[in-house]
Amino acid sequence: MVIVKDITKTFALSKKQMKMNGTRNKKKVAVKNVSFTAVPGEIYGLLGPNGAGKTTTLRCISTLIKPDSGSIKVDGFDTVNESSTVRKRLCLLTNELKADPNFSADYLFAFFGRLHGMTDEEIEKRKKFLFEVFGISEFAGIKTVDMSSGMKQKLSIALSLVHDPQVVIFDEPTNGLDIITARVVLDYLKRLRDEGKTVIISTHIMTVAEKLCDRIGMIMDGGIEAEGTLSEILEMTKEEDLDDAFFNIYKKSRERLDEK
Amino acid sequence: MRNNIFTILKKELRRVFLDRKLAFTVFIMPGLTIAILYSVMGGMIEKTGDDAMDHVALVKTINVPSAFSDIASELYGDGMDVLPISIMDTEVAKKEVEAGDIDVLVIFREGSPAAIERYTNSVKDFSVRAGYMIDGIIDSMRLEVLGEKLGGIEETIIYNFTQIDLAKAEQRAGKAIGMLLPMLLTVFLFAGAMQVGMDIIAGEKERGTLSTMLLTPVKRSHIAIGKMLSLAIISLASCLSSLAGVLLSLPFSNSMFGGGFNVSDIAYSISDFALLIVQMIFMAVLFVSIICAMSALARNIKEAGGFIVPAYMIVLLMSMSSMFVRPEGLWGYFIPVYGNLLSIKDILMFEYKVVPGFAAIFSTLVFAGVMAFLMVRTFNSERIMKSA
Numbered sequence: 001m002v003i004v005k006d007i008t009k010t011f012a013l014s015k016k017q018m019k020m021n022g023t024r025n026k027k028k029v030a031v032k033n034v035s036f037t038a039v040p041g042e043i044y045g046l047l048g049p050n051g052a053g054k055t056t057t058l059r060c061i062s063t064l065i066k067p068d069s070g071s072i073k074v075d076g077f078d079t080v081n082e083s084s085t086v087r088k089r090l091c092l093l094t095n096e097l098k099a100d101p102n103f104s105a106d107y108l109f110a111f112f113g114r115l116h117g118m119t120d121e122e123i124e125k126r127k128k129f130l131f132e133v134f135g136i137s138e139f140a141g142i143k144t145v146d147m148s149s150g151m152k153q154k155l156s157i158a159l160s161l162v163h164d165p166q167v168v169i170f171d172e173p174t175n176g177l178d179i180i181t182a183r184v185v186l187d188y189l190k191r192l193r194d195e196g197k198t199v200i201i202s203t204h205i206m207t208v209a210e211k212l213c214d215r216i217g218m219i220m221d222g223g224i225e226a227e228g229t230l231s232e233i234l235e236m237t238k239e240e241d242l243d244d245a246f247f248n249i250y251k252k253s254r255e256r257l258d259e260k
Numbered sequence: 261m262r263n264n265i266f267t268i269l270k271k272e273l274r275r276v277f278l279d280r281k282l283a284f285t286v287f288i289m290p291g292l293t294i295a296i297l298y299s300v301m302g303g304m305i306e307k308t309g310d311d312a313m314d315h316v317a318l319v320k321t322i323n324v325p326s327a328f329s330d331i332a333s334e335l336y337g338d339g340m341d342v343l344p345i346s347i348m349d350t351e352v353a354k355k356e357v358e359a360g361d362i363d364v365l366v367i368f369r370e371g372s373p374a375a376i377e378r379y380t381n382s383v384k385d386f387s388v389r390a391g392y393m394i395d396g397i398i399d400s401m402r403l404e405v406l407g408e409k410l411g412g413i414e415e416t417i418i419y420n421f422t423q424i425d426l427a428k429a430e431q432r433a434g435k436a437i438g439m440l441l442p443m444l445l446t447v448f449l450f451a452g453a454m455q456v457g458m459d460i461i462a463g464e465k466e467r468g469t470l471s472t473m474l475l476t477p478v479k480r481s482h483i484a485i486g487k488m489l490s491l492a493i494i495s496l497a498s499c500l501s502s503l504a505g506v507l508l509s510l511p512f513s514n515s516m517f518g519g520g521f522n523v524s525d526i527a528y529s530i531s532d533f534a535l536l537i538v539q540m541i542f543m544a545v546l547f548v549s550i551i552c553a554m555s556a557l558a559r560n561i562k563e564a565g566g567f568i569v570p571a572y573m574i575v576l577l578m579s580m581s582s583m584f585v586r587p588e589g590l591w592g593y594f595i596p597v598y599g600n601l602l603s604i605k606d607i608l609m610f611e612y613k614v615v616p617g618f619a620a621i622f623s624t625l626v627f628a629g630v631m632a633f634l635m636v637r638t639f640n641s642e643r644i645m646k647s648a
C-alpha cells in the first residue's frame with residue numbers, strides 16, 4: 001500500500017532551465033499538495049499531460065528525491081526516514097533505466113539480487129522465473145551491449161523486479177517500448193495486480209489508462225484534479241469516454257487558473 | 261552493509277579486468293610505455309656519446325704558433341684535425357663554423373699580450389665539445405710558456421689536486437632514479453585512475469545505469485565508497501605496472517641517468533620497497549579521491565574531463581617542481597601530492613625519515629578524507645544526482 005499525503009516539490013531552476021521553460025521564476029513548483037492512496041491488488045494510474053508532475057511524484061515515492069513537505073508511506077514505511085526499507089519493497093521502472101552494457105544478463109541479475117540482500121538460491125529461482133516471463137533465458141549469457149533494444153528493455157525491467165517487490169511503480173510503461181515488449185509488460189503488470197501487488201503507473205495515453213487502471217488520478221499542473229474509477233469519472237463529468245472527461249476537467253482547471 | 265560495498269567493488273573490478281582494451285591501457289601500457297621510453301632514450305643518449313667519441317674535431321687556425329698543433333696531436337691524436345688557413349679566409353671559415361661544416365676557428369693575433377679568438381657555435385654539440393678541446397690546448401700552451409719562464413715545467417705545479425667522490429655507488433644510483441621516477445609514477449598513476457574513474461562514475465551517470473543502483477536498498481554512501489575503493493585498487497595495480505616497467509628497462513637505460521651507475525648498484529632493501537609501496541598506496545588514495553569527487557559532480561564523461569584535467573595539470577606542476585626544488589624544513593611535506601612526491605624521492609635516495617614521511621601521509625589522509633566526504637555528499641545530493 002502506498003499513501004501519498006499532501007506532498008509538494010519545488011525545483012530551483014538553473015538559468016538554462018529558466019530559458020527552456022520560458023519563465024523568469026527561479027523556482028518551479030512541480031507537484032503541489034498531491035494526495036492519493038494506492039492499495040494492494042489494484043493498478044493506480046496517474047493520468048496527465050507532459051509536465052504535469054507525474055514523474056516527480058513517482059520519483060518521490062521511490063525515494064530518489066524528497067518532497068519538500070507532506071509525507072509518503074510505503075507499506076507503512078516513511079520514504080524519507082526509512083528509505084532503505086522502502087526500496088526493499090518497491091521498484092521503479094522507467095524507460096530511462098538502462099542495463100549496464102558491459103555485463104551479461106546473468107551477471108547483472110545476480111549483482112542486483114545481492115544488493116537486495118538475496119541469497120544465491122533465491123536469486124537463481126527468481127532468475128529462472130523472470131527470464132522465462134520476459135524471454136531472456138536464451139540471451140542470458142551475452143553482454144548487454146550485444147542485445148537488441150527490445151531485449152535490453154525487457155532485461156532492465158526484469159532486473160528491477162529481481163526482489164519481487166510488493167509495490168511496482170512504472171513511469172510511462174509503454175513509452176519507448178516496441179509493441180511486442182509493451183504487450184508483455186502490460187500483461188505482466190496485470191498479473192502483478194492479480195497477485196495482490198500494489199501497482200502505480202503514470203501515463204499521458206488515454207487508452208492505457210482506460211484499459212489498464214483500476215483507479216485513475218488526473219494530474220494537471222502539479223495537482224490532482226479528479227480521482228476515481230473509470231465509471232466514477234465518467235459519471236462525475238457526465239461524459240461518454242475518458243478522452244472527453246479529461247478535457248472537461250482540463251478546461252475547468254484552466255478556467256480556475258485564469259480566474260486567479 | 262559492508263557486504264554491499266564488496267559486491268559493488270567486485271563488479272567494478274570485473275568491469276575493468278574483463279574489458280581487454282581497458283585492462284591493457286590501465287595495467288600493461290604504463291609499464292610498457294615506460295620500459296620502451298627509457299630504453300629508447302637510454303639507447304639514444306648512449307649512441308650520441310659514441311658518435312661524439314668517433315667524431316674528429318675539425319679545427320681551422322690562423323696564425324697559430326707551431327706549438328698548437330704539437331700539443332693538439334699530443335692530447336687528442338687523431339681526434340682532432342688542425343688545418344692552418346690564411347687570414348684572407350677568415351670570413352669564409354666563420355661561415356663554416358656557423359653552418360657546422362667545421363667545428364672551431366682559432367685566430368692568433370700578435371701583441372702584448374697576444375690575443376686568441378676562439379669561434380664556436382653553441383647550438384652544435386660537436387662544436388661545443390671541440391671548443392673545450394681547444395681550451396685544453398691553450399691551457400697547456402700557457403703552462404709551457406710559464407714553465408720556460410720559471411725554469412722547468414715542474415715549477416708550474418703549485419698544488420697536487422685530486423677529486424674524490426665519497427658518494428656510495430648505491431646513492432648515486434638512488435639519486436638518478438629519484439630524479440625522474442616520482443614524476444613518471446605520478447603521471448601514470450593519475451592518468452590511469454582518471455580514465456577508469458570517469459568511466460565508472462560519470463560514465464555510469466551518462467549511461468543511466470547509476471540510478472538502477474540508487475534504487476536498491478544500498479546506501480548511497482556505500483555505493484560511493486565501493487566505487488572509490490575499486491578505483492584505488494585499479495590505480496595501484498597500474499602503478500605497480502609502471503614500477504615494473506622502470507625496473508625492467510634499467511639495464512638498457514642507465515645512461516639516461518647520466519650513466520653514473522650500474523644496475524647492480526641499485527641496492528634498495530625490502531623495507532625500502534615496502535615504504536615505497538605504502539607511499540604509493542597513499543598517493544593512489546589521494547588521486548582517486550580527487551578524481552571521484554570531481555566525477556561525481558559531473559553529469560557526463562566530457563564534463564568530468566573538464567573538471568579533472570585542470571587538477572591533473574596542478575599535479576603535474578607539483579611533480580615537476582619536486583624534481584628540482586626541495587623546500588627547507590617540514591612544511592612541504594604537508595602539501596597534499598607534493599609531500600607524497602618528496603617522500604617517494606626520499607625513499608629512492610635513501611634519505612627517508614619518519615617524521616616527514618608521516619607528515620605526508622597525514623596530510624594525504626586529511627585531504628583524501630575531505631574529498632571522499634565531498635563525494636558522498638554529492639552522491640546524496642538530489643540536485644546533482646537528478647539526472648540519474
Ligand SMILES: Nc1ncnc2c1ncn2[C@@H]1O[C@H](COP(=O)(O)OP(=O)(O)O)[C@@H](O)[C@H]1O
Binds near residue numbers: 011028029050053646
Ligand atoms: N530536476 C528538475 N529541475 C527543474 N525542474 C524540473 C525537474 N524535474 C522536473 N521539473 C519540472 O517539473 C515539472 C513536472 O515535471 P515532471 O514531473 O517530469 O512531469 P511529467 O512526468 O508529468 O511530464 C515540469 O515543468 C518540469 O520541467
Ligand SMILES: [Mg+2]
Binds near residue numbers: 051054055056
Ligand atoms: Mg514524465
